[in-house]
Amino acid sequence: MPMNMHVDVVSAEESIYSGTALMIAAPAEGGEVGVYAGHTQMLARLNPGELRILEKEGAEPQPVFVSGGILEVQPYHVTVLADTAVRAKDLDEAEAIEAKKRAEEALANSKADFDYAKAQAELVEAAARLQMIQKLRRK
Amino acid sequence: MAGTKEIRTQIKSIKNTQKITKAMEMVAASKMRKAQDRMQESRPYAQKIHDVIGHVAMANAEYKHPFMVEREVKRVALIIVSTDRGLCGGLNTNLFKKAVIEMRRYRDEGVEVDLCVIGSKALQFFKRLGGNIVAESKDLGDRPHINDLIGSIKVVLDNFRDGKVDRVVLLENKFVNTMTQQAQATQLLPTAPSRDESLKHHWDYIYEPDTHPVMDTLLERYVESLIYQAVVENVACEMAARMVAMKSASDNAGTMIKDLQLVYNKARQAAITQEISEIVGGAAAV
Numbered sequence A: 001m002p003m004n005m006h007v008d009v010v011s012a013e014e015s016i017y018s019g020t021a022l023m024i025a026a027p028a029e030g031g032e033v034g035v036y037a038g039h040t041q042m043l044a045r046l047n048p049g050e051l052r053i054l055e056k057e058g059a060e061p062q063p064v065f066v067s068g069g070i071l072e073v074q075p076y077h078v079t080v081l082a083d084t085a086v087r088a089k090d091l092d093e094a095e096a097i098e099a100k101k102r103a104e105e106a107l108a109n110s111k112a113d114f115d116y117a118k119a120q121a122e123l124v125e126a127a128a129r130l131q132m133i134q135k136l137r138r139k
Numbered sequence B: 001m002a003g004t005k006e007i008r009t010q011i012k013s014i015k016n017t018q019k020i021t022k023a024m025e026m027v028a029a030s031k032m033r034k035a036q037d038r039m040q041e042s043r044p045y046a047q048k049i050h051d052v053i054g055h056v057a058m059a060n061a062e063y064k065h066p067f068m069v070e071r072e073v074k075r076v077a078l079i080i081v082s083t084d085r086g087l088c089g090g091l092n093t094n095l096f097k098k099a100v101i102e103m104r105r106y107r108d109e110g111v112e113v114d115l116c117v118i119g120s121k122a123l124q125f126f127k128r129l130g131g132n133i134v135a136e137s138k139d140l141g142d143r144p145h146i147n148d149l150i151g152s153i154k155v156v157l158d159n160f161r162d163g164k165v166d167r168v169v170l171l172e173n174k175f176v177n178t179m180t181q182q183a184q185a186t187q188l189l190p191t192a193p194s195r196d197e198s199l200k201h202h203w204d205y206i207y208e209p210d211t212h213p214v215m216d217t218l219l220e221r222y223v224e225s226l227i228y229q230a231v232v233e234n235v236a237c238e239m240a241a242r243m244v245a246m247k248s249a250s251d252n253a254g255t256m257i258k259d260l261q262l263v264y265n266k267a268r269q270a271a272i273t274q275e276i277s278e279i280v281g282g283a284a285a286v
Helices: A089-108 A110-138 B002-041 B045-061 B089-106 B120-127 B147-161 B209-286
Strands: A005-011 A015-021 A023-028 A032-034 A042-054 A062-073 A075-083 B075-081 B112-116 B132-137 B167-175 B181-189 B206-208
Touching: A005 A042, A005 A062, A005 B045, A015 A062, A023 A062, A023 B002, A023 B089, A023 B181, A032 A042, A032 A062, A032 B181, A042 A075, A042 B147, A042 B209, A062 B209, A075 B002, A089 B089, A089 B132, A110 B206, B002 B045, B045 B089, B045 B209, B075 B089, B075 B147, B075 B206, B089 B112, B089 B120, B089 B167, B089 B209, B112 B120, B112 B147, B112 B167, B147 B167, B167 B209, B181 B209, B206 B209
Parallel strands: A005 A075, A042 B206, B075 B112, B075 B167, B112 B132
Antiparallel strands: A005 A015, A023 A032, A023 A042, A042 A062, A062 A075, B167 B181
């Protein structure tokens, strides 16, 4: 009788899969690894690819797509910490440059935004004045 | 009847405002529930990573990752999580007040401050204040995605890794309950992993490819998940604060309408009385 183990696939945004399974195949960086219950503790980085979860003997394996992440194996408990986004090093770099540029741009064309802030302040003042007038009129 | 018409238009305009605030209140209430669910969903990931890091740090006590080493603080990075839109009570103001106090405290100690702002309200505020903004993310919407944050987080993490920044502090709103949100400052880096002393029997993972790269990824993801959680929590805070603010606005509009209605009735009655007395006066004169 083959033993079952518990499998959790979680991402930062949500829980993707949770249940018992017989075997799980994961795309680790050094090649695909298959994990059965009773596997020794292991921590592996995953490549983007397909995670296959075999729930029981003879069943179709359940495919779950991961775009990278970390696989943690305990003898009877497997956790996949999946990345939600497609993470390539150069892609992250591009995002970082983008974020920096946005900050610089925002600082550079501060004129438009400053006017907005000023307008807002003026609006608040005008509203307060209006309220005052109304109060006086009511008396 | 000159005054009454003006009062009538005013009542109408206040009624319109009340309709809007009421609608906003209800929208915020339903969005808050969804945001709270998302808050719950992001917890297992952070918890699991936290556990794993704690364990790895236990097993490899001799290896110190740069993210775990305390350094002399010359420059700190503040990550400030705010909302994109206003009309949410004092939520942002309280947070910014806290941020300004922190900034002043660091400056008094001769420590320079970098800012990484998330949300357009923080961007507006700190731009006017004149902080050194190194990265920003905004327009995240009600369902923030981690993709939108990666860039800004990477800027901060890279600065920390390169030694340009010696400490990273996260300023966020904690969702206590619907009525209470609390501005809070938490140190993200360097992080001290909780050492689980209950793990007496010694065991260690098999690492693939190696301890250090795995640890690298783990810590990076950990920090990202913490910031993501803060952003999601901030959405819940925003909705709760907006709900409360809009409720009190609707109530205020209600009292104002009541008062104006009274003034209107009085004015109308006075006009009628005056008219009658004029007629009676006229008839008596004939």
